[in-house]
Amino acid sequence: MIGWESKLETLIVGAYEVKALLPMEECINTMRDTMIALAKGEVLLPQRQALRQPDKKGILGMMPAYLGGSQPVLGIKVVTVFPGNHDTKFDSHQGAIQLFETEHGQLLTIIDAGSVTAIRTAAVSAVATDLLARKDVRILAILGSGTQAEMHLEAIPIVRSSIREVRIWSRNHDHARALAKKAGSRFDIEAVESAQEATRGAGIICTTTASTTPILKGEWISDGAHVNAVGASIPPFRELDSSAIAKSTLFVDRRQSTIEEADDFRVPKGEGLVSDAHIRGEIGEILVGAVKGRTRDDEITIFKSVGLAIEDLAAAQHIYRKALSEKAGTRIDFVAERRRD
Numbered sequence: 492m493i494g495w496e497s498k499l500e501t502l503i504v505g506a507y508e509v510k511a512l513l514p515m516e517e518c519i520n521t522m523r524d525t526m527i528a529l530a531k532g533e534v535l536l537p538q539r540q541a542l543r544q545p546d547k548k549g550i551l552g553m554m555p556a557y558l559g560g561s562q563p564v565l566g567i568k569v570v571t572v573f574p575g576n577h578d579t580k581f582d583s584h585q586g587a588i589q590l591f592e593t594e595h596g597q598l599l600t601i602i603d604a605g606s607v608t609a610i611r612t613a614a615v616s617a618v619a620t621d622l623l624a625r626k627d628v629r630i631l632a633i634l635g636s637g638t639q640a641e642m643h644l645e646a647i648p649i650v651r652s653s654i655r656e657v658r659i660w661s662r663n664h665d666h667a668r669a670l671a672k673k674a675g676s677r678f679d680i681e682a683v684e685s686a687q688e689a690t691r692g693a694g695i696i697c698t699t700t701a702s703t704t705p706i707l708k709g710e711w712i713s714d715g716a717h718v719n720a721v722g723a724s725i726p727p728f729r730e731l732d733s734s735a736i737a738k739s740t741l742f743v744d745r746r747q748s749t750i751e752e753a754d755d756f757r758v759p760k761g762e763g764l765v766s767d768a769h770i771r772g773e774i775g776e777i778l779v780g781a782v783k784g785r786t787r788d789d790e791i792t793i794f795k796s797v798g799l800a801i802e803d804l805a806a807a808q809h810i811y812r813k814a815l816s817e818k819a820g821t822r823i824d825f826v827a828e829r830r831r832d
Contacts, residue, residue, distance in 0.1 A: 530775030
């Protein structure tokens, strides 16, 4: 006879706890290790699947992965993306990350996906910025005013303490002003009227919008600048015009994902301006010494981020370990332990 008794526990971690358990600097270090693991082939990473509602209002994204190492894990992030949520109480990204151990397949933890996505995305940009941006950068431009804009404003100065001036642009100028006010007096910070004004002379530019048409033109990017393009991960979203990609040296989080999913790259490729060979390398490949990063002070570099499930798994694993040590989160009998009589 096979009976069931509830003994196995799953740890539930909500958004507010994520922010405490995953400080930005710790996440940057975790993402650096994760990009190295990707470059070394220690992960399995199927392409994400996206289900669009018939009315096109929202998307359900499903991102599975396997992360190897001394304590390998399996997992999946299931998240909705509703760009129209900016003026509501709801975040644009909502969902959960499920993390499983690989010996018996036990569900270890369920963690809020929106907060993890916000932190880890900016953390990966910080890793790329540390590798690619000039060391003497003084001006940071942020295009967008939502969650990712705020997270990048936190993350980028961690790896570039030389920053003295920040310019924020948003299609909604009130939102840009609100973010500038929230950021306080750490920098000379200003909400500006146009994206061109924000990017003029900027050494680092972060595009963090849900735009479906380009908001950054290549002609606005100064020689020697570095761009983190993070807002457009799947079609039809696009933030960079074709000339921005064509005139720059392009780095990505993952080649296959960029080639198959990122319209920032797919559109200029379709126009014949670039080929797959235009991608110099992945961030992890720079970290392991397989490719070179910036080679000249006047070189324009772009990091095209599409977001990877292994980033979510690595962040979730970090949160899970820390939550256990600090006795954080909520433990529930989510599954039952099988007993043989």
